[in-house]
Amino acid sequence: MPTYDDDLRLAHVLADAVEPTSTSRFRAGDLQVSTKPDLTPVTDADLAVEDIIRAQLKRARPRDSVQGEEHGTDGSGPRRWIVDPIDGTKNFVRGVPVWATLIALVDDGVPVVGLVAAPALGRRWWAGVGTGAWSGRSLSGAKRIAVSGVSKISDASMSAAGWRTWAELGKRDAIVELMDEVWRVRSYGDFWAHMLVAEGAIDIAPEPELAVHDMAALVPIVTEAGGRFTGLDGRDGPWSGNALSSNALLHDEVLARLGIPTPSAD
Incomplete structure (x- = not known):
């Protein structure tokens, strides 16, 4: 089974790179909000975060394709990064701290890396296939997580x-x-x-x-x-x-x- 440790580390690097942008626009008085054709909101933070991630992936993983909520899909091939720059945009717009940047790697149709970075909550969750699931503020402060044993x-x-x-x-x-x-x-x-x-x-x-x-x-x-x-x-x-x-x-x-x-x- 291939390992995805380097890709998971890259996902953290991407989350680090966009966090100053997303947090600085959260509750900003001049936040720009518009409506997409599907009638959902998009902010200048959504667009800026996705642009940063796409630019870094183009340098770090030029052979991989990228699919983002705001700009569609670029490239083709078995490895595809899927990005939601601000999941919970309606919360973001209203000042509710439950929002996150979602970064995934799908390899040959299977999601193999996932990272959820929620800076307003001070939390991240992440996993790679075969490495377990983890949560914390960063890689250095991680705790392994597991589902419950409730059976009824x-x-x-x-x-x-x-x-x-x-x-x-x-x-x-x-x-x-x-x-x-x-x-x-x-x-x-x-x-x-x-x-x-x-x-x-x-x-x-x-x-x-x-x-x-x-x-x-x-x-x-x-x-x-x-x-x-x-x-x-x-x-x-x-x-x-x-x-x-x-x-x-x-x-x-x-x-x-x-x-x-x-x-x-x-």
């Missing part, structure tokens, strides 16, 4: 959001029923819910609508922590347009309740 839905803590989309998917009654059965429900949102799964603070995090750049960096962290990350169709990885992360013990039961078959499975 009635004992589970769940993060849930996206009420309108659950209704559109015909799963609103199912998600409400699940919420009634678990021990505790909160809506942590964005990357944070899945990182809480990875470190064992919560047990289930279903989301009904997500893009690849929202998920790619999360997959290695959750799975290396001992959990599972799939779409609501049960397909491994960030390719389904929605997600379920869990401690693995509860995954199949939650999929049975909330699962959405793929067209090919109909």
Whole structure:
């Protein structure tokens, strides 16, 4: 199995490089916010952070392709970096500190490196295939993380959001029923819910609508922590347009309740 230690170190270098830009624009009085064609917000920080990462990857990994939320995909080949410069842009715009830069490496269709850098929370989470999942302020201050051992839905803590989309998917009654059965429900949102799964603070995090750049960096962290990350169709990885992360013990039961078959499975 190939190792990705150098790529993981590079992901930290990239996060270090953009942190002064993202933190300086957070809660800035002159923050520039516009609306994309999909009606989601984009800030000058999103654009600047992605530009910095792309420039550094062009120098450090010129043969790799890069896919970013704001500027699409450049290059081709089996190795692709997937970047979400500011995950949680709506939080960023409103001054809520739950936002992060997400950096992933996908090799031949498999997410093999993931880093989530949340400077306003003073935390990072990261993993490479075969190296375990870790969290801390930096590589030098890291602590290995693992999912919980909760095995009953009635004992589970769940993060849930996206009420309108659950209704559109015909799963609103199912998600409400699940919420009634678990021990505790909160809506942590964005990357944070899945990182809480990875470190064992919560047990289930279903989301009904997500893009690849929202998920790619999360997959290695959750799975290396001992959990599972799939779409609501049960397909491994960030390719389904929605997600379920869990401690693995509860995954199949939650999929049975909330699962959405793929067209090919109909």
